[in-house]
Amino acid sequence: DAKTTQPNSMESNEEEPVHLPCNHSTISGTDYIHWYRQLPSQGPEYVIHGLTSNVNNRMASLAIAEDRKSSTLILHRATLRDAAVYYCIPNSSGGSYIPTFGRGTSLIVHP
Amino acid sequence: EPEVTQTPSHQVTQMGQEVILRCVPISNHLYFYWYRQILGQKVEFLVSFYNNEISEKSEIFDDQFSVERPDGSNFTLKIRSTKLEDSAMYFCASSIQGMGLDTEAFFGQGTRLTVV
Numbered sequence: 001d002a003k004t005t006q007p008n009s010m011e012s013n014e015e016e017p018v019h020l021p022c023n024h025s026t027i028s029g030t031d032y033i034h035w036y037r038q039l040p041s042q043g044p045e046y047v048i049h050g051l052t053s054n055v056n057n058r059m060a061s062l063a064i065a066e067d068r069k070s071s072t073l074i075l076h077r078a079t080l081r082d083a084a085v086y087y088c089i090p091n092s093s094g095g096s097y098i099p100t101f102g103r104g105t106s107l108i109v110h111p
Numbered sequence: 112e113p114e115v116t117q118t119p120s121h122q123v124t125q126m127g128q129e130v131i132l133r134c135v136p137i138s139n140h141l142y143f144y145w146y147r148q149i150l151g152q153k154v155e156f157l158v159s160f161y162n163n164e165i166s167e168k169s170e171i172f173d174d175q176f177s178v179e180r181p182d183g184s185n186f187t188l189k190i191r192s193t194k195l196e197d198s199a200m201y202f203c204a205s206s207i208q209g210m211g212l213d214t215e216a217f218f219g220q221g222t223r224l225t226v227v
Contacts, residue, residue, distance in 0.1 A: 032211060043202045043218035044146075044154060051213070087154075091211025099144070099210045101154040 004088050009106040012078045020073040020105050022088030027068055032091055035062065035073050036101070037084040044087070044101070047073065083109045113137045117203050117219035124193050124226055132188045132222045134203030143186045144204040144216070145178065147171070154202070160186065161209070193226045200224075 005023040012018040024033065034049040048055055048062045050071070055062040061074040075082055087104040116135040124130050136143050145157040158168040160178055175191045186205075190197055200221040208214040 032213060034211065034215075036216075038154070043221050044204075045218065046215035049213070049215065089211070099156055099159075099216075101146075101156075103153060 004090060004102055006086075006088055006102065006105045008103065009108065011108045011110065012075075013110050014080060015077050018075040018078045018082070018107065018109075020075070020086050020088075020107065021070065022072070023070045024088065024090040025069040027090045029068070033062070033064060033068075033071050034089045034091060035060070036087045036089065038087070038104070039081075039084045045084075047086070078107075078109045080109050080111060083107055113217065115203055115205055115217050115219035117201075117222050119222060120220070121223045122225070124224070126195060126226055127192050130190050130193055130224065132190075132201050132203075132224070134186045134188070134205075134219055135184055136186055136203065136205030137217055138184070140205035140207050140217075142166075142206045142209050142216075143178075143180070144206075144210065145188045146202040146204065146218075147199040148202065148221075149196075149199045157188070159210070166209075190224075193224075195226050198224055198226045 003026050032049050032051050035047040036044045037047050038044045048057050048060050050062045063072045085104040085106050087101050118133045143160040146154050148154045156169050158172045159166045177189045179187050200223050202218050202221045204216045204218045206214050206216040210216045
């Protein structure tokens with residue numbers, strides 16, 4: 001499985017955009033990149049995923065570098081409810097694998 | 112919106128006792144998972160289950176753990192003889208395809224297990 005590097009924490013002000021980076025330089029060509037988040041005292045929650053192209057959904061956007069060695073989760077307007085730990089999880093699309101959560105990035109949103 | 116339901120939300124048990132944690136995955140999902148999170152630590156994978164058998168398991172998932180899908184709706188995690196270090200939040204998840212493929216996984220709100 002690809003290894004990931006994410007900042008331990010980031011801070012943002014409410015209503016401002018947030019860019020959460022993830023480095024996954026050992027990713028293989030068929031690995032999807034998934035992002036989940038965990039709000040305080042809750043279970044992980046799916047945010048978005050992609051393979052090569054940038055992706056948008058109602059929660060966020062995912063920008064994937066052309067070489068796929070990094071990606072950025074974009075929250076267009078952070079709200080207090082977005083304060084959570086964000087996990088970048090590149091996973092193997094073939095063969096057996098164990099979906100692994102790392103330490104993630106703890107996002108602090110200031111009012 | 113469909114959701115994964117876990118019961119109970121909190122369970123307290125004495126060391127050495129057996130516990131069963133219950134989960135109702137989303138009805139049309141085929142892949143089921145258990146994770147745990149010790150307070151202040153990472154979310155750790157325990158086991159994945161597909162087609163009525165374990166497909167992957169971690170080193171944590173030793174002989175004291177077992178999983179079962181006893182009927183068409185429930186997915187259970189049994190810990191045979193609980194230890195203090197089993198105290199954690201246990202999360203169940205389900206997905207249509209294998210997690211990590213072109214799909215999303217849904218997690219339950221967790222069961223907090225406290226072993227005393």
